[in-house]
Amino acid sequence: MTDHQKVYVMLRAKGLRMTSPKKRILDVFLNNQDRMLSVADIAALLEGSAAIDNATVYRNIQKFTELGILESFNDEQGVNRYTVFEQEHHHYLICTGCGKIIKIPCVKCFWQTQALKNDFQETHHKLEVYGKCAECAAMKAEI
Amino acid sequence: MTDHQKVYVMLRAKGLRMTSPKKRILDVFLNNQDRMLSVADIAALLEGSAAIDNATVYRNIQKFTELGILESFNDEQGVNRYTVFEQEHHHYLICTGCGKIIKIPCVKCFWQTQALKNDFQETHHKLEVYGKCAECAAMKAEI
DNA sequence: CTGTGTGCAAACCTTTTGCAGATGC
DNA sequence: GCATCTGCAAAAGGTTTGCACACAG
Numbered sequence: 076m077t078d079h080q081k082v083y084v085m086l087r088a089k090g091l092r093m094t095s096p097k098k099r100i101l102d103v104f105l106n107n108q109d110r111m112l113s114v115a116d117i118a119a120l121l122e123g124s125a126a127i128d129n130a131t132v133y134r135n136i137q138k139f140t141e142l143g144i145l146e147s148f149n150d151e152q153g154v155n156r157y158t159v160f161e162q163e164h165h166h167y168l169i170c171t172g173c174g175k176i177i178k179i180p181c182v183k184c185f186w187q188t189q190a191l192k193n194d195f196q197e198t199h200h201k202l203e204v205y206g207k208c209a210e211c212a213a214m215k216a217e218i
Numbered sequence: 219m220t221d222h223q224k225v226y227v228m229l230r231a232k233g234l235r236m237t238s239p240k241k242r243i244l245d246v247f248l249n250n251q252d253r254m255l256s257v258a259d260i261a262a263l264l265e266g267s268a269a270i271d272n273a274t275v276y277r278n279i280q281k282f283t284e285l286g287i288l289e290s291f292n293d294e295q296g297v298n299r300y301t302v303f304e305q306e307h308h309h310y311l312i313c314t315g316c317g318k319i320i321k322i323p324c325v326k327c328f329w330q331t332q333a334l335k336n337d338f339q340e341t342h343h344k345l346e347v348y349g350k351c352a353e354c355a356a357m358k359a360e361i
Numbered sequence: 362c363t364g365t366g367t368g369c370a371a372a373c374c375t376t377t378t379g380c381a382g383a384t385g386c
Numbered sequence: 387g388c389a390t391c392t393g394c395a396a397a398a399g400g401t402t403t404g405c406a407c408a409c410a411g
Contacts, residue, residue, distance in 0.1 A: 087411095090364090090365080091365075091366090092364095092365060092366070092409085092410050092411070093410080094365090094366060094367080094409080094410070095367095096366080096367070097366090113400090114400080114401085115400090127367090127368090128367070128368050128369070129400090129401085130367080130368070130369080130370095130401090130402075130403080131366080131367055131368070133400095133401065133402075134366080134367090134402090135366090149292060149294065149295075149296050151292065153292050153296035153297070153298065153375085153376090153400085154296070154399090154400070155296065155400080155401085166329065168329070168332065168333060168336060168338045168340075170338075171341065177332075177336050177338060179329055179332040179336075180332075185328065186309065186311075186322055186345070186347055189311065189320075189322040189323075190311060190347065190349070193311060193320050193322075193351070193352070194351070194352035194355070195311045195313075195320060195347075195349055195350070195351055195352070196349045196350045196355050197311075197347050197348070197349040198314065198348050198349045198350070199347075199348050199349075200345065200346060200347040200348060201344070201345070201346045201348075202329070202343065202344070202345045202346075203343060203344045203345075204329055204333065204338075204340050204342075204343040205340070205341050205342050205343060205344075206333070206338055206339045206340040206341045206342075207338070207339045207341070208336070208337070208338055209336070209337035209338070212337070212339050230386095233389085233390080234390075234391090235384085235385050235386070235389090235390060235391070236385080237384075237385070237390090237391060237392080238384095238392095239391085239392070240391090256375090257375080257376085258374095258375085270392090270393090271392070271393045271394070272375090272376085273376090273377080273378085273392080273393070273394080273395095274391080274392055274393070276375090276376060276377075277377090277391085277392090278391095296375085296400085296401095297374090297375070298375085298376085362411100363410105363411095364409105364410095364411100365408105365409085365410080365411100366407105366408080366409075366410085367406105367407085367408070367409090368405105368406100368407090368408095369404105369405090369406095369407105370403100370404090370405095371402105371403085371404085371405105372401105372402080372403070372404095373400100373401080373402070373403090374399100374400090374401085374402095375398105375399090375400090375401105376397105376398080376399080376400105377396105377397080377398070377399095378395105378396085378397075378398085379394105379395090379396085379397095380393105380394090380395095380396105381392105381393100381394095382391105382392085382393090382394105383390105383391080383392070383393095384389105384390085384391075384392085385388105385389095385390080385391085386387105386388100386389100386390100
């Protein structure tokens with residue numbers, strides 16, 4: 076089953092429909108899995124073909140996120156960004172140069188001792204490591 | 219030297235002035251060091267006395283952050299929150315019930331191996347652990 | 362055909378900016 | 387007195403919502 080088919084089944088299971096905007100938004104995400112995309116990014120990537128209204132993009136992204144197709148993330152400027160969800164829990168190395176993301180595994184969480192000590196019941200956590208990826212670091216060195 | 223005096227000296231060193239709004243904003247932060255405050259929180263905490271324009275609050279918070287008096291943070295809704303800066307680098311346990319923060323030390327960073335492997339040059343990182351603090355967990359259990 | 366989805370426009374919320382008058386120092 | 391600061395108002399982003407029409411199933 077292709078990714079499109081999988082999503083179609085998930086949508087149908089919730090009484091939702093597969094439409095042209097949904098398909099196109101999905102394609103953008105499938106073709107850019109190494110980046111966190113904002114709504115503005117999506118609009119830019121769709122340039123050339125017919126535009127999709129931002130309201131539609133927001134509504135569909137929200138549904139995709141609820142369905143577990145996308146995962147959301149709030150960047151340093153407070154803008155929401157999204158990428159294809161992966162089952163395995165992981166963290167990100169985020170390039171502040173090109174926006175590329177590198178997923179790294181979540182090892183045994185060192186802060187659990189601290190949480191325990193503080194009677195703190197964790198529900199979830201976020202670890203983001205910012206910096207420059209190999210290409211961007213190289214580019215910076217050349218200039 | 220009191221906290222106020224320290225801040226006064228820092229402001230003066232940059233040619234900035236200590237005004238009544240600055241003093242009052244500073245007091246709000248000094249009296250709420252166990253929480254991350256948004257601009258809306260500050261307005262609420264100032265209720266009763268004369269209001270301070272939001273533009274003024276934003277401008278002063280920005281200056282305080284530049285001076286290293288406050289540190290900023292982007293919450294899950296994309297709203298900026300601030301708290302008194304502490305030299306020692308640490309991470310947060312953030313209570314989604316009451317907004318309380320518990321600072322925990324940053325131990326040897328386990329992702330450095332990963333960064334190295336990916337030729338990724340870290341500039342900074344963010345670790346936020348969300349959940350319920352002891353009080354909020356207890357409250358929830360009672361209901 | 363029915364109910365979901367879309368585009369458009371307007372509203373919302375946080376944050377930023379321009380400006381004239383107020384005020385520390 | 388001069389530069390910084392404030393309040394007000396307007397603007398700027400990103401995001402959400404209401405509504406009438408379009409369209410998937």
